[in-house]
Amino acid sequence: MRALQYLNRYLKKYRFLILLGLLFTVSSRVFAVVAPSLVGDSITAIEQFIRSGEANLTDIKILLLTNIALIIGAALISGLFTFSMRQTIINVSRHIEYDLKNNVYDHYQKLSLRFFKQNRVGDLMSRISEDVSRVRMYVGPALMYSINTVTLFIIVISYMVSVAPKLTLYTLLPLPILSFLIYRLSRAIHERSTLVQQMLSKLSAFSQESFSGINVIKSYAIERNRTSGMVSISKESRNKNMSLVKVQAWFFPLMILLIGISNVLVIFIGGNQYINGQIELGVLAEFIIYVNMLTWPVATVGWVTSIVQQAEASQKRINEFLSQKPDIQDCIKATKKLSNFNISFDNVNFTYDDTGVKALKNVSFKLQSGKTLAVMGPTGSGKTTILQLLSKTYLPNSGKVSLGDFSLEEYAQKDICEIMGVVPQQPFLFSDTIAHNISFGKPNANKLEIEKAAKQASVHSNIVDFKRGYETMLGERGITLSGGQKQRVSIARALIKRPKILLLDDCLSAVDTETEEAILNGLRENNKDTSTVIVCHRVSSAKNADYILILKDGEIAEYGTHEDLVSKAGYYKELYEEQRSEDDKI
Ligand SMILES: Nc1ncnc2c1ncn2[C@@H]1O[C@H](COP(=O)(O)OP(=O)(O)OP(=O)(O)O)[C@@H](O)[C@H]1O
Ligand SMILES: [Mg+2]
Structure with missing residues (x-):
């Protein structure tokens, strides 16, 4: 994460917007978790009505209609906050992308001719476009989903614990395994995405040179030669991408498998608890919704980790250039004014x-x-x-x-x-x-x-x-x-x-x-x-x-x-x- 520390200056610059985004995220999650408890409430009410038959049907109907109205209202408010959350945090990431691009461009211009002789134009361009875009994913979506996931986890899990602590424990049992697997996978992704990025630079450098030198290529009729050069770089790039995709492909199946196991645990253990009269039927329904509600955030943990890893690799490449100093810098002595021109x-x-x-x-x-x-x-x-x-x-x-x-x-x-x-x-x-x-x-x-x-x-x-x-x-x-x-x-x-x-x-x-x-x-x-x-x-x-x-x-x-x-x-x-x-x- 050392390379990404460079971005702290930008995060600091936009801290108020980020804070506002955080507020919107928390609010949207709070309203999102209203629904499951209302669903639980409603199911328990229906179950009790069927069992005892004592309650008034009209009362039940009023309760259900109120719950439905509340669920719709909460969803609307939560949606509104989600919209605002995206509007603030994703906008911040676009501002940072803009600042960073200008910064890198400005820095390139200050560097000496030697730097431009040593580095290929395509490489310079890919760092300022591709790499900056990857870094944006870190300060935008990655940041947003992290806040989202953390908030949801805190709210949902604390609520689950308060309702049925034992059941919560079993439900969440697969999560540490998940975290461990994600950690292993993201390391592999990090290594492979660095290679992919290098290949991308090579590819754009090669094609850029081909188009700039098109006159020479055509007059020597070496199009085929250049094409085969391009094909071999593309092949290498494809192979690197394939090996990255292979690792990435493990993410979702793993998530789904582990969430599936959690679902089974809820139904099995929760079902037993219900039969033994330890919990109400509504709680069981509520827990199934919670577990599924957690699916996406858990999945994003993996996704976010891989974004962060890729951003790290990209920022490292950007920093490599940003840390270069112009060969000739005006020294402190540079104070004389020109007067004659001998x-x-x-x-x-x-x-x-x-x-x-x-x-x-x-x-x-x-x-x-x-x-x-x-x-x-x-x-x-x-x-x-x-x-x-x-x-x-x-x-x-x-x-x-x-x-x-x-x-x-x-x-x-x-x-x-x-x-x-x-x-x-x-x-x-x-x-x-x-x-x-x-x-x-x-x-x-x-x-x-x-x-x-x-x-x-x-x-x-x-x-x-x-x-x-x-x-x-x-x-x-x-x-x-x-x-x-x-x-x-x-x-x-x-x-x-x-x-x-x-x-x-x-x-x-x-x-x-x-x-x-x-x-x-x-x-x-x-x-x-x-x-x-x-x-x-x-x-x-x-x-x-x-x-x-x-x-x-x-x-x-x-x-x-x-x-x-x-x-x-x-x-x-x-x-x-x-x-x-x-x-x-x-
Ligand atoms: N940027 C550079 N980096 C490394 N070596 C260089 C660079 N520019 C020139 N040289 C080398 O320095 C020597 C002098 O080059 P210079 O460009 O001054 O020659 P020149 O007299 O201008 O030649 P020409 O008439 O062909 O333009 C050459 O041997 C050249 O290979
Ligand atoms: Mg010359």
Whole structure:
């Protein structure tokens, strides 16, 4: 039950509603147990009338009619309270589900990129939906039925004891056996439902990946392959479910058997007591109703136990993620305000700890505010890593990355994000309108600002060609942009922020050289005080930069202006010659 303790904060939050629910539950049970004693009363009255024949028939009729009216009245009141009980407790569980989902989602968003690389999207989704739903069953139905059962037991059993203590003892004899069996069964259920939940996560992760990668799957014609993968996970999932169901299937037969035994005991022992004149016939009838009244609550004990066990397993999985901390947390030192935007790398070393790849080795350079740096180098040489360190996505293992007068660690992440415009290597657009995708960088931007950013990114003319222009929907239910259009929309998204520092990660690779030139010229003219770091593979993108930095295996191999670098042999010069001769061929 340790994992479920996490939920106490929510139970506390809604304690008044839960208390009200408790009150409704007790009231509804009190009115529910009125009926059996009235039935008992009526049967005893009829029996006495038949036996002695002394009483007045009209009196009996009045008694019976009164009892019937009382039984109906009590049932109505009890029903009303049952309705209110559900309305309060089940509603509380929906509130808690809502809070918990938001909480988990909020927490996911705070976690570092590494967390999302290590965990599959399907798994994240199943924990926030499936697992949270299971937990809701604990704070809703499980709580409600527990209160219900406990109340009913206290009322019914105390009443039974007061009427016929010996008979009560025999009737309830099978219950401890039942409790023991339930305990054994729920342990097995707990273990098996954890496995089932794991399989469910695997299943949704696999199908999610299949649908996201449908393009690749179709173009490689590996649908069959994926399907057989799906079938084998489904099979495993089915087997796990079967083994869970097998254990669960024992519950109801066991309940019914044990309640049946109780019924037999009432009739046998109660019958003997009646024959010996120890109890009245009405009591016998009353007890049979009580025993059957207890059937459902006893059955729910088992059901509730299994819900609690499943909720425990699910909450454990949720807590696993909730207990993860973001890799980089703003430390207490993060109090400095950004004032100037000179960038400097000082002997920076960085290793990705999950792969052990040493991505940057002793990297040092400076970039004055307003200048442009082009970073080039073979793939895997550490270009993207430089940008990641600059945006404080990761912290260096040694050395210092500074902005202005202080190291990045001394600024709050939020402040850094505010002044940066980042265009990632793989642009991502949301299933929303183009306008919203651009204004994402500045949520309250007006139409004019959006158009201006799109013009700077040279994508305005493409957008107005669409039938619905800036209101064109993208993604799942909308149109698909070309690679180059996507890149430019994501550049516009960064530009609309009017960032002080602009990081462009190979984001002109899918546009032709003319457009590339237009975009870069536009950037230079319109963002004179913006420091720009542009990662690229083409000399044409780099040649106008103030400085060019060539990386090789995480180390700086060359550094200087275009003129500096073409005047000496090296990676840049080779690239320059190669790309120039290609241009000549055209
Ligand atoms: N998130 C990560 N976790 C672990 N290793 C990583 C991660 N990102 C990059 N690496 C490794 O770090 C090295 C540098 O990667 P980086 O992404 O900086 O290269 P790059 O120069 O941007 O390459 P490309 O031109 O292909 O984009 C590579 O060997 C890569 O495998
Ligand atoms: Mg890269």
